[in-house]
Amino acid sequence: MWAAGTLAFTALAAVPVLAVIYLAFTPGENIWPHLVSTVLGGYVTTTLILMLGVGAGTLIIGVGTAWLVTMCRFPGRRLFEWGMLLPMAMPAYIIAYVYTDILEFAGPLQGALREIFGWSSKRDYWFPEIRSLGGAIAMMTLVLYPYVYLLSRAAFLEQSVGVFEASRSLGRGPWRSFFTVALPLARPAIIIGLYLVLMETLNDFGTVDFFAVNTFSLGIFDVWMNMNNVSGAAQLATVLLVFVAFLVIGERYARRKQRFHHTSTKMQALPGFQLPGARGILATAGCLTPILFGFVLPTVILMNYAWRHFDPELTQEILGHALNSIRLSVLAGAIAVVIAIFMAYGARIRGSRLLMVANRIAAMGYAIPGAVLAVGVLVVLGGLDNSIDGFARENFGLSTGLIFSGTIAAVTFGYLVRFLALSLGTVEASLGKVTPSMDGASRSLGRGAFATMRLVHLPLIRGSVLTAVLLVFVDCMKELPMTVILRPFNFQTLATFVHQYASDEQLGEAALAALSIVGVGVLPVILLSLTIAKSRPGHGAGQIAAQIAEREA
């Protein structure tokens, strides 16, 4: 039963992607030659430049601030430990809307500059164009660097201070020790962080759509919606999948080759280099800037807009959209966690290679950009609807029409395929911490597999189950591309509402909805900060938190 269920879920998760690939190779009206000769080159270059820019930006900010915060002492360090994560709460498309509003020609900043210097037209001065590839790189870097920060920080914390001190004692200064010892040791973790950043970059739709930066995600939409060519969209999606495959393989390769075993387990308090005077202030400014521009400033601006544009009628409408968002996200979160528990526990008790591989495949959805999945889900459900309709016409002489397409079920299905990995990963990790003798103990005392799960495992992993629901919930609340394509007619979520209003240059009216999304996004940041606080034994606040947690447990 475990095997059959798991394989069924895996098949369901894989079907949309397979459908896209199938469609790409069996096009109805083949526009591939046309795509190659016109837009494809542009998509490839733009996407690559975007990935390069965001990758470099997040690496510098993420690794740099992680090192400062873990190893040095300067004003505000304690605050930055978790504060650096805040921009994670901000979807890229939302800060793109906010900064465009501020920085565009008609915006307040350029207006003020014109006033001060007496410029009258665009030709009188130069100002960076926010709606550009460079702008998109800046926006995504600002909100995605926390992935790199989080993983490099964890890696720096995990490193024994001993190896760093050994390097110093052998005559290498702090900078050389950083580049020759600490950084190479942290490289596997940093690469995972970078991988997540690039996945999110490929997935992004809201920002590139708004900035009209022609990446693959946008291209897929364009060919689908404007050129009305499904197989062309599927072909572009397949090329995008090749990008994804390269990333996945690269990450796996980096992980396999670069597993370092810590030679010393010494976990003493970190050295905490004091950064005196000007250098300390420089460090503070360095950490403050990304938080300021990635979170604080946009939030304040949104609050200001929400206040100025407050309108009871519109608020009522937004509340309705919020309820839609919450219902959808709770539904997806709950189903995802139930499936995750089933699959993780099945693989655990069966211990079979097949199920473990199936779980990995089912988790691949997280790497697939939303635009690709949306196309896949539409194709699959459309096909299903057509065959049911055909069957009903033939046998009962009536048309069933579209049963699944454009329904809540379609959106939920898309969410599940994409975010199952989050719940599966969380549940697997916490089940892995339960020693297998627990299973043996319960089973030998006469309880079957289900009773053992209910009485032993679920109570032990309760916290992680909630975390898993929360993670899926939050990502669904923020999700844009799949929701836009798959939602029922006239059905709005917070994300689609903000997208629509911002596209019509009415960000003020949507500010409250945008703020709500950001507010929800803060939840996992809080969760992460709590985990960080107790992640390292023998380290200040972390130690106390760990002790409390231990006592509570």
Next chain:
Amino acid sequence: MQGLHMVGVRHAYGKTQVLNDISLTVPAGELVCLLGPSGCGKTTLLRIAAGMERLQTGSVTIDEVIVAAPNVQLPPEERQIGFMFQDYALFPHLTVFENVAFGLFRQDRQTARARALEVLEQVGMTQHAEKHPHLLSGGQQQRVALARALAPKPRLVLLDEPFAGLDTTMRARVRQQTLSVLKQTSVATLMVTHDPREAMYMADRIKVMGENGQILQSGRPQDIYYNPAEEYVARLFGPMNMIEGVAQDGSLASSFGPLAVGDAGNGQAVRVLIRSEGLILSHGGEQPGGTPVDVLSAHLLGDSSLVGFRVREGINSGAEFQARIPGAFDLTGRGQTWAHVDPAQVFPYPQKQ
């Protein structure tokens, strides 16, 4: 026959053969110890008996019911066994009482409660019934684990290194308590350990497993100790002194006099092992069968001392040996030291040509 019966069990992880044609019987009321080095597959055998590892070849019978055979695989919950894990595997979210009552769900509440309290009483843990496991010491956790395994009155108890997690001072006491509880229940018990002294203490019968996953010898503790069938078994109980040579007329010539070599024929190469407690030291005058030696070192271990010495005369002149003698050994001012051999601690092994 009541109890556990395993026949022809083989097991392999991939290409590594961990169990090689193991057969054993544990009658009700008897405690059998599997003694072997870590990684020799003894825990795997225990897990096969419990149904936590799938049987590959052979068969397992408990109380005349076939629980595992090529086409039969009864899940652990249907085997009526009590399994005690090396890490105890107490449920951290349940109290001591709830842990012990975990397997009693088939009985009504009253009976289950009475039984749980009865077992807790038996292991002397009644006053800790409402605590959670993490508040208990290692020895107390061990007792709860034992009580939990025994509560449903299993037909077979399996113990996996039950004392490995305890420090030495605690171990002796817990071992004695465990043994007495098990003897009261008179259930068939199969225990796994790598500690020969623990096996000697606990077992009615010992089965020694070698690194190749085979049973090398089985028998009562005294059989294993005084008649080790193989050099490997003899060496389990500590370091050995060794004399090699050629058999002549049923014995091997040595500085300690002729040593019996059993049925080794004339001219056959023989290796003779002598336990360190089989070398007896004395001082002053000429001793019958003794040989003069030079003492090199003495280490007091507490109840005994390890004394290193070099033989002065005869065929083994210049060879070094180690003796274990009761009490302390004074290195100075004792005059001449003599060594002779206790024939019961001499084990000859003819070498293959």
